[in-house]
Amino acid sequence: MSLQDDPYAALVGMLRQMGHDMRVPLNTILSTADMLEQGMYDPLTPRQKKAVDRLQRNSQRLLAMLDDFITTIKANAGDLTLKQEPFDPRALVEAAAEKVRPFAADKGLILHASTGAGVPARLLGDEKALTRALLALLWNAAAYTAAGEVALRADWTANAEWTVALRDTGRGITEEERPHLFEPFWRGEERPQIPTACAGLGLPLARALCEAMGGRLMLETTSAEGSTFRLYLPLSRAEDA
Template sequence: MELSKMFVQNMAVLVTCAYIANLIYKYMIFRTSGLVKYISSVLLLIAGGWAAMLFGFPLLEGVILDMRLVPLLIAIFVYKRPPIVFLVGLGIGLTRFIFGWNEAAVAGFINLTLLGVAGALLNVWLRRKTWSFGRQVSIVIVLMNLLNCVNIFIFGVLPKDYYLSHILPYTLPTSIVLCGLFAFILRDFQKDQQRAVALEEANALLQKQAEELGKNKIILEERAKQLLLASQYKSEFLANMSHELRTPLNSIINLAQFISDSAEDTPSDEMARYGQLIYHSGEDLLKIISDILDLSKVEAGKLEIVNEAISLTEIPNWLGPYFELTAQRKHLEFDIRIGDGLPDTIHSDPQRVQQILRNLLANAFKFTEKGRVELSIYKAEEPQLKGEWVVFAVRDTGIGIPPEKHFTVFEAFQQADNQVAKKYGGTGLGLSISRDLSRLLGGFIRMESVEGEGSTFSLFLPLS
């Protein structure tokens, strides 16, 4: 009876140790790395076996009866690696030598080492079964306690008759009951730990979702600002477009009415000049309408692209006569340069290439009051892109574009500056159409600009 009371007291010590170990793990080890937590848990189990021996019952000189088996039982259910289970048994066996080096200590070491081997084998066997926790616990507790008694009987220093008659009948059933009780206490500890982990993970998830909501709110606010800005740009565009359309229309209507009212009294040379004005106003109106139609076709994906041979030597003949007059009128230098190493022809859409270059040159002349405008044609290799490219670079010494406007000048309805648009006129669609056309031709447009110094717009087209 005294042995049963001793086992109960020893188990109380282990429960206390388990609670302390749980607190240590919860507040000191839990937030460390996975490897540190793993090693710490093994050391805590070995320390539990040592504590059981420390508060064990000294039966004879050198002989200690205790519940050192319990930490090994825990290892069987906690770890998925059998060598770790064996290591726990070996570690508890080695701690037996702390209490003296004698025959009983050697027997205790052999006993725990063999129990560690048996625990590792049970660990492998249980992971192949789908039994309930209660069934697994019952089988492991009974088998390990029986094996513990067999080891003590074989390797122990107690007289075998005395052990079988005076110790085994009390220690075996008490150990089985207490181990079962401790297993369910441990199970409750484990569930609390799992709930704490689940709660912490839920809090982390909620924190992450709150951060995502905050980011999404910022994105939505930014998009709302962009929509508001786009609406403002469209309003400005429509107001500017209304002015651009009315100007040539009013000229045509007023001149036509004047000619109709005073045709007989108007000299023929003056009549011819009025006709020229009507013709140019009609051209301006047609260009505005063509830009709007081209933009709508590109956005609808209905703009047809043809692939024909384009002679690079003919490009000066396309553009030179038209813009030379503009250069003379504004007292600007104008030059077209063709670099070395270019092929005679490239394959693209002649009409669209001419449209892009005219838009770029028209902008260059529009925003340049003094200095020069230059078109350079040369071959280039892009490190980020495969193949060779022909580059049409339009450089000017005009007003330039502020850095904050570099990303908006190519967008439809968004001109670099509304005040500039009012001063220089135009719909602001030229660059947007040119960018879209360059993409349809397999190329792109690159811009370099410094406010007050000028701009360079380069059209890149693939040579092959």
């Protein structure tokens, strides 16, 4: 697709290519930093070790950003290969929460995760994509909530949908901010300290993944006491398949 025929498609194609090509220099940086850190060239002084840690942390952050970026573009283009495999939805929710809990705890936040009794024991879906969507929401909520708690709650609806609500006790989202919430790289005025694993594409990535899986993600409620995001996914019970 040429820039003249379809500038948008051409640009998306170029961004995808660039995203893939960036993996090569990142491979060199990460591998070299790892060898330095292991003392494989020469033993490091404590200051050098700290500098290499910084290199590693930021290379990982760049890689996470790149992965989120490529996945968002692919998901929006309907070009994501998704699996249909049995998974345990309770374990998935708990595992996602467990990954973000240390970051939340460092900020003094309590992170709850629970699943309603009505949720089937096994569902069919792409466990990796589902985990990624939940993690994007969780990192986002933990990063933007200054105090209090973040609660993840999964349920099963009367329409046979897996629904997950993510409630936080942040300051809420203003009228002016709402139209920008799902825009890539929009972070609002506050620009909180983003954890390494959080690339700044949380909400757009989560929404793109949900929609690629036939679901939807929305801001359900928001006030000065906090916000709740909710996703719905039409997943089949594993035993029905």
